[in-house]
Amino acid sequence: MNEPHPEIAVIGAGSIGCFVGGHLGMQTRVRLVGRERVRAVIAEHGMRLTDLDGGRVERLPQDLDYVTDITVARTAELVLITVKSDDTPAVAQALAPVLRESAVVLSLQNGLQNVPVLREALPKCTVLAGMVPFNVLHRGHGRLHRASAGTLMAERHAALAPFAATFAACGLPLELRDDMREVQWAKLLLNLNNGVNALSDLPLREELALRDYRRCLALLQDEALRALKAAGIRPARLTPLPARWLPTLLRAPDAVFGLLAQRLLAIDPLARSSTWEDLAAGRRTEIEHINGEVVRLASRQGMPAPANARLLALVHEAEQGDRRIWRRSELWDELRTAAESR
Ligand SMILES: NC(=O)C1=CN([C@@H]2O[C@H](COP(=O)(O)OP(=O)(O)OC[C@H]3O[C@@H](n4cnc5c(N)ncnc54)[C@H](OP(=O)(O)O)[C@@H]3O)[C@@H](O)[C@H]2O)C=CC1
Numbered sequence: 104m105n106e107p108h109p110e111i112a113v114i115g116a117g118s119i120g121c122f123v124g125g126h127l128g129m130q131t132r133v134r135l136v137g138r139e140r141v142r143a144v145i146a147e148h149g150m151r152l153t154d155l156d157g158g159r160v161e162r163l164p165q166d167l168d169y170v171t172d173i174t175v176a177r178t179a180e181l182v183l184i185t186v187k188s189d190d191t192p193a194v195a196q197a198l199a200p201v202l203r204e205s206a207v208v209l210s211l212q213n214g215l216q217n218v219p220v221l222r223e224a225l226p227k228c229t230v231l232a233g234m235v236p237f238n239v240l241h242r243g244h245g246r247l248h249r250a251s252a253g254t255l256m257a258e259r260h261a262a263l264a265p266f267a268a269t270f271a272a273c274g275l276p277l278e279l280r281d282d283m284r285e286v287q288w289a290k291l292l293l294n295l296n297n298g299v300n301a302l303s304d305l306p307l308r309e310e311l312a313l314r315d316y317r318r319c320l321a322l323l324q325d326e327a328l329r330a331l332k333a334a335g336i337r338p339a340r341l342t343p344l345p346a347r348w349l350p351t352l353l354r355a356p357d358a359v360f361g362l363l364a365q366r367l368l369a370i371d372p373l374a375r376s377s378t379w380e381d382l383a384a385g386r387r388t389e390i391e392h393i394n395g396e397v398v399r400l401a402s403r404q405g406m407p408a409p410a411n412a413r414l415l416a417l418v419h420e421a422e423q424g425d426r427r428i429w430r431r432s433e434l435w436d437e438l439r440t441a442a443e444s445r
């Protein structure tokens with residue numbers, strides 16, 4: 104067993120990194136590594152971590168260790184990776200000369216390529232996949248709000264055992280899984296809503312309450328589910344209904360969906376997808392790691408995924424400055440036309 108208070112480093116402390124690291128820091132030493140602009144906010148305001156179940160944790164600036172220098176990770180026993188997926192290669196390269204061989208590296212990112220990229224750059228460390236099911240809303244001034252529910256998941260591995268108690272003690276228990284690839288695909292199926300949400304320019308709850316947007320998501324999921332089936336991948340069950348039934352639920356009329364999908368709709372009224380947040384901040388999104396992953400999987404199976412390809416193109420246009428708002432019927436017509444023209 105490791106000592107009872109393992110040192111943890113969080114690399115890329117933004118919304119997820121500050122929320123998870125801010126909680127873990129109540130139990131053990133946590134070094135948050137990120138950008139100067141975030142460091143300055145935390146140094147001024149500390150952190151207020153809240154959640155939709157009424158939880159509230161206040162962290163004072165002097166109790167937080169936020170730095171911009173990644174080499175502080177050299178003493179960490181557990182390293183959480185919370186950068187956006189496009190930043191993983193750079194972070195992996197920067198960590199390679201820094202980390203101890205015994206370090207456990209846990210990716211808390213969306214997408215499927217982060218763990219392979221980290222494993223290649225850090226062959227001596229134990230690199231494991233994790234999954235964050237909930238949304239974290241960044242409200243400014245160090246305020247981070249868990250805006251939906253769910254339990255953190257991580258790949259079952261003996262090397263994680265010494266850290267499990269720390270996660271549990273701060274109210275973020277890890278559900279250990281033997282099927283992380285299937286979990287990641289199931290999460291990706293849900294993340295297919297990220298681009299729809301970003302283009303709608305609506306909070307998640309309002310967007311998901313509108314059938315035409317849900318039809319868009321159902322179409323994107325249909326293509327992904329077909330490709331997954333052809334590839335022999337069975338997505339894990341993360342929702343009350345199995346993933347393969349979600350498109351049918353999504354296509355239900357608004358009133359029926361509202362009744363049947365209460366758990367899915369248990370989201371803070373202000374929450375939006377991380378893709379929306381990226382576009383709003385003028386950043387590149389992770390869309391290549393979401394819909395792009397579906398397009399590539401389908402293509403490997405010799406299948407088309409035209410609605411995903413179209414959505415991908417629309418989000419790329421938005422990244423390049425074309426921030427038009429896609430009303431529900433417009434987006435539905437656009438994706439349906441793309442799907443029918445193949
Ligand atoms: N936000 C959410 O609700 C959810 C997010 N996720 C996933 O979690 C991951 C993290 O997302 P999120 O927390 O929203 O992302 P954020 O953009 O809020 O945080 C990532 C931070 O890492 C910083 N960063 C990038 N490169 C480096 C580097 N080399 N060194 C130090 N810091 C760096 C970024 O700075 P800069 O912006 O300057 O690049 C940013 O501040 C993503 O994969 C996302 O899909 C999963 C579930 C929910």
Ligand SMILES: CC(C)(CO)C(=O)C(=O)O
Pocket residue numbers: 213235236237238239293294297307375376377378
């Ligand atoms: C939690 C969820 C699904 C919220 O949209 C997400 O993963 C994201 O925003 O990237």
